[in-house]
Amino acid sequence: METLNTEKSCQNAAKCPIYSGVLKSMTHTASAYRQLYCDAGSTGWNNCRRFQVKMRTGKCPENILPNSLKSVDDIIKKYNLTLLS
Numbered sequence: 001m002e003t004l005n006t007e008k009s010c011q012n013a014a015k016c017p018i019y020s021g022v023l024k025s026m027t028h029t030a031s032a033y034r035q036l037y038c039d040a041g042s043t044g045w046n047n048c049r050r051f052q053v054k055m056r057t058g059k060c061p062e063n064i065l066p067n068s069l070k071s072v073d074d075i076i077k078k079y080n081l082t083l084l085s
């Protein structure tokens with residue numbers, strides 16, 4: 001279990017599958033994502049596709065990666081997500 005640094009870690013980290021171990025067998029990848037996005041302060045997590053989708057809809061499908069090439073709009077459309085009001 002990673003220790004969260006609340007100033008530098010994404011607010012979604014505690015419940016995010018990327019942060020909490022879905023990539024257990026790919027430790028280098030998971031650690032690279034954390035360095036680039038999750039633990040990189042607001043600049044990092046604002047660049048994360050998962051974070052962006054969650055900001056718009058309140059959730060993000062499990063299989064979306066932080067560096068997904070799909071746009072936020074494409075993800076919202078594909079997964080039929082409802083925008084937060």
Ligand code: SF4
Pocket residue numbers: 010011012013014016017018019033034037038039044045048049050051066
């Ligand atoms: S993958 Fe994205 S949403 Fe998940 S903890 Fe990292 S920055 Fe936050």
